[in-house]
Amino acid sequence: MRRKAPRRPGRATTAAPRDARRLRGAEPSWAPAPVAAVVRPLRPVALAEPAGVGGALSDEGWKRLAAAAGARAHSVSGGLYGPSSLTWKLLREQPVLLAIGRGLLLQVAHPAIAAGVAGHSDYEHDPLGRARRTLEALHRITFGDLATALRAAHAVWVAHGRVHGVVPSEAGPPWAGRPYDARDPQLSLWVHATTLETWVRGYETLVHPLTEDERERFWREARGTAGLFGLPDEVLPATWADLVAYVERTVGTLRVGPTARRIGESLFSNRASTVLAGIFGSHAGSLLRLLDLPPAQTSLRELALLLTAGFLPADLRAPYGFAWDAHRERRFERVCGAVRHLAPVLPAAVRYAAPYRAALTRVGH
Numbered sequence: 001m002r003r004k005a006p007r008r009p010g011r012a013t014t015a016a017p018r019d020a021r022r023l024r025g026a027e028p029s030w031a032p033a034p035v036a037a038v039v040r041p042l043r044p045v046a047l048a049e050p051a052g053v054g055g056a057l058s059d060e061g062w063k064r065l066a067a068a069a070g071a072r073a074h075s076v077s078g079g080l081y082g083p084s085s086l087t088w089k090l091l092r093e094q095p096v097l098l099a100i101g102r103g104l105l106l107q108v109a110h111p112a113i114a115a116g117v118a119g120h121s122d123y124e125h126d127p128l129g130r131a132r133r134t135l136e137a138l139h140r141i142t143f144g145d146l147a148t149a150l151r152a153a154h155a156v157w158v159a160h161g162r163v164h165g166v167v168p169s170e171a172g173p174p175w176a177g178r179p180y181d182a183r184d185p186q187l188s189l190w191v192h193a194t195t196l197e198t199w200v201r202g203y204e205t206l207v208h209p210l211t212e213d214e215r216e217r218f219w220r221e222a223r224g225t226a227g228l229f230g231l232p233d234e235v236l237p238a239t240w241a242d243l244v245a246y247v248e249r250t251v252g253t254l255r256v257g258p259t260a261r262r263i264g265e266s267l268f269s270n271r272a273s274t275v276l277a278g279i280f281g282s283h284a285g286s287l288l289r290l291l292d293l294p295p296a297q298t299s300l301r302e303l304a305l306l307l308t309a310g311f312l313p314a315d316l317r318a319p320y321g322f323a324w325d326a327h328r329e330r331r332f333e334r335v336c337g338a339v340r341h342l343a344p345v346l347p348a349a350v351r352y353a354a355p356y357r358a359a360l361t362r363v364g365h
Contacts, residue, residue: 077363079149080225081142086218090203091142092356095343097135099202101308104131105264106194106251109316111171112180112187114259120163123266131267138195141228143359153228157183160230171257185235190250192229193237196222197247201311206339215240248313256319264320267308268301306332 081087090096108114117123121130140152163182167175180187200218204210210218219240226236237243309322310332317324343351 076146079142079144079146079359081221083360083363083365085221086214087142087221088356088359090199090218091138092352093203093207093343094351094353095206095339095346096199096202098206098307098339099198099311100131100135101267101304102201102311103194103198104267105260105308105312105316105320106198106247106254107191108260108263109251109254109256109319110187110190111167111175111255111257111259112178112184113191114257114263115165115167115171115180116163116182116187117263118259119165123263128267134195139353139355141225143353143355145362150228157228157230160188168259170259172255175255175257183230185231188229188231189235189246192222192226192231193243193247197244198311205311205336207343208340212240219243251313251315254316256316261320268304303335306335310336 108117117130123130137152137156141149141156144152160182165180167178167180169176182188196219200210200215216239219237223233223236227233237246305322306328309317309320309324309328312320312322314324348357
């Protein structure tokens, strides 16, 4: 029988966590000290360049990611936020996707962002492609382990590096002819803020109200990782109330141009089964295809238009071509009330996003 080798004095005997051993690598000397043990394993293996993005992650790029995420990371397996976070609680909710049209139309109401979407996406043939890719990245960043979250954030950063150009003349003054760049902190802030503000508005309307403290906590969590998207602390609103005020103030400066209207019209050209399969998964495809029958298709399109118009700021409804009156307002409130009462009794597979359910299993909940 072989004898066990004697322990060397001064050597730690506690085994490293399984996921840390799997991603073992050299620790960057500049990693934030409080989370050095978390980010240590990630660079050599987990942050290999995502397929199709092109170009390796440089030392400077890794330094930016580690500095942005490090001190706020929950754990290697729990990722950036973890199961006790407000971010997991809010972003797991599928019913909130019924409000997502608000965020998309708010974003492209900014002529520079509309120009970027029109010039760097295939929105005419794949109207929901950008929304789908954004949601997939958001889920990976929110619910992925730390390696997955940082890979996804890096992929977004690299993809945005290709989105730049000049706002076309049809945008009119003062935007026509101005250069745009998706990495511009002011443009990134508008996309970031409208995404989060829309999600909170949708959650409170369709799922459950939040307290003021919960809104502030959610914003602190989001603010803590905003650096992943190139947003420096100095451009970020200090509080949730400040973020809402920023959105309301900016809405007053927007101009819904022809490009934004074309993008908006394209969002409602999808078959209902295509939209819902993207939300609930293709495994429900045969059942969802029943929704493409003409009566159901018409009703669902009218419902999508009603919800999008209802969640939009009043000043942007007419520029996007939405009719609105007291009757539509009452219908909107009834639909939202019905969803709010239905959400608590939905099966978990329908109510909660699949990446959230997978994350719970991963962290042992």
